[in-house]
Amino acid sequence: MNNSHNKYEAVIGLEVHAQLKTKSKAFCNCSTEFNTAPNTNVCPVCLGHPGTLPVLNRNLVEYILRLGTATDCSIREKSIFARKNYFYPDLPKGYQISQFDQPICSEGSVEIEGKKVGITRIHMEEDAGKSIHDLSSDESLVDLNRCGVPLIEIVSEPDMRTPKEAYDYLTMLKQLVVYLDICDGNMEEGSLRCDANISVRLKGADKFGTKCEVKNLNSFRNVSDAIDYEILRQIELIESGGKVSHQTMTYDARDKKTIPMRSKEEAHDYRYFPEPDLVTVYVDEEWKNSVKQSLPELPREKFNRFRTEFGIPEYDAEVLTQSRGIAAYFEEICSKVKKESYKTASNWVMTEVMRVLNDRKISIEEFNVSAANLAALINMIAGGSISNNIAKEVYAAMLLSDSKTDPKQDPAYIVKEKNLLQVSDSSEIESIIKKVISENPKETERYKSGETKLLGFFVGKVMKESKGKANPKVANELVIKHLG
Ligand code: ADP
Ligand code: ZN
Numbered sequence: 001m002n003n004s005h006n007k008y009e010a011v012i013g014l015e016v017h018a019q020l021k022t023k024s025k026a027f028c029n030c031s032t033e034f035n036t037a038p039n040t041n042v043c044p045v046c047l048g049h050p051g052t053l054p055v056l057n058r059n060l061v062e063y064i065l066r067l068g069t070a071t072d073c074s075i076r077e078k079s080i081f082a083r084k085n086y087f088y089p090d091l092p093k094g095y096q097i098s099q100f101d102q103p104i105c106s107e108g109s110v111e112i113e114g115k116k117v118g119i120t121r122i123h124m125e126e127d128a129g130k131s132i133h134d135l136s137s138d139e140s141l142v143d144l145n146r147c148g149v150p151l152i153e154i155v156s157e158p159d160m161r162t163p164k165e166a167y168d169y170l171t172m173l174k175q176l177v178v179y180l181d182i183c184d185g186n187m188e189e190g191s192l193r194c195d196a197n198i199s200v201r202l203k204g205a206d207k208f209g210t211k212c213e214v215k216n217l218n219s220f221r222n223v224s225d226a227i228d229y230e231i232l233r234q235i236e237l238i239e240s241g242g243k244v245s246h247q248t249m250t251y252d253a254r255d256k257k258t259i260p261m262r263s264k265e266e267a268h269d270y271r272y273f274p275e276p277d278l279v280t281v282y283v284d285e286e287w288k289n290s291v292k293q294s295l296p297e298l299p300r301e302k303f304n305r306f307r308t309e310f311g312i313p314e315y316d317a318e319v320l321t322q323s324r325g326i327a328a329y330f331e332e333i334c335s336k337v338k339k340e341s342y343k344t345a346s347n348w349v350m351t352e353v354m355r356v357l358n359d360r361k362i363s364i365e366e367f368n369v370s371a372a373n374l375a376a377l378i379n380m381i382a383g384g385s386i387s388n389n390i391a392k393e394v395y396a397a398m399l400l401s402d403s404k405t406d407p408k409q410d411p412a413y414i415v416k417e418k419n420l421l422q423v424s425d426s427s428e429i430e431s432i433i434k435k436v437i438s439e440n441p442k443e444t445e446r447y448k449s450g451e452t453k454l455l456g457f458f459v460g461k462v463m464k465e466s467k468g469k470a471n472p473k474v475a476n477e478l479v480i481k482h483l484g
């Protein structure tokens, strides 16, 4: 980066859409199921036929209240819907039901690495259909299955200053919606969508610069790359004497560039007005309280508890609380091992377990090794009956078993079956050591004449000869004794 760029500071605000996991649509009984045949999850209501009336799905309100509560928002007692009017082939009604000046949740915040990012508002709306331009060269197709699928929009304050902060904020939001079980959080599949608003200003300036809005950011990577690019573009424009103009851009992930879509002057006038077909949504104290009671432990709280209860490092607590499932798996192991093994348990979950989940592209819920069996394995390491290396071998065998309840997944069974029990018995190890010494006379001579760094060589040979089963600590001591 050019030195003069250091004078500038970026200002970033995100608008995030989350597709909710309700079974039926926002205002009709159609299924929200993904990947069904085009135009099959539709009815007169979501197709906007005249004379039909929308009926609000209570779960949509319940879900948004969960997020609003988890982000410390004020919950509006009475809120209404509004029509946002625009024409597009994938919007048969000609308007989208949304909320305008009376969002149900407002003025909340989330915490990222010790910094608070304000949430301006969270409101309810419905999704539009999908236009498909790439199935045919001379026509566009439209699939209306997505019409009326419930969305919430989360608008942040312009509180972020770096692409990293924006990335962390988005990560936190994703984690929250997944923890709250209201959205599956998958950006690539469009269940979480992000628009980024970006401006730059001289450091210390009290007014914000003119912002641009970048749409179409469909991965975490794209969000941070697009912001990076846009900050640089704006700084260079200003440095070369130009002015940033208020624009909507799209992000081209292949060229890693933002491209202007339209300027705000020619932007839509949505002619918002109150939706006449839906009644006011009332949220009384009782409803608010029941949501509060039903919230699970949130990622931040879990993170803090893991640090104190299990004494694991920050990094570990961060990784292990990424998902509720991983956290529960780790906790179950800890409930079955001694305190001294908590860190070992953390290492196993973070490396061996997560590696397999990644390789197999599965979630922890689909993982075939039970927490109980992994705990048993960790206890065998701690008790000295197997070494770490043998444990990896046992684990590999556990991975091949059919299911969590397969008796062949029991590490004790595998150790017995494969004859892998660690040998700590001195006489057995000593006979191996004698063999190794007699087979390596030169090295023995060198060791005895003071080249003690050869110790590792001998211990290695002993371990190899025992097929990894010799207790390394005992082997070490006995080799010193025999060579000394
Ligand atoms: P608009 O009227 O263009 O919709 P809003 O004030 O509603 O703008 O803000 C939309 C989003 O843009 C919010 O997330 C907000 O935090 C962010 N934002 C507002 N002003 C700026 C700015 N100057 N620079 C960066 N982001 C901004
Ligand atoms: Zn419908």
Ligand code: MG
Residues within 6 Å of the ligand: none
């Ligand atoms: Mg706005």
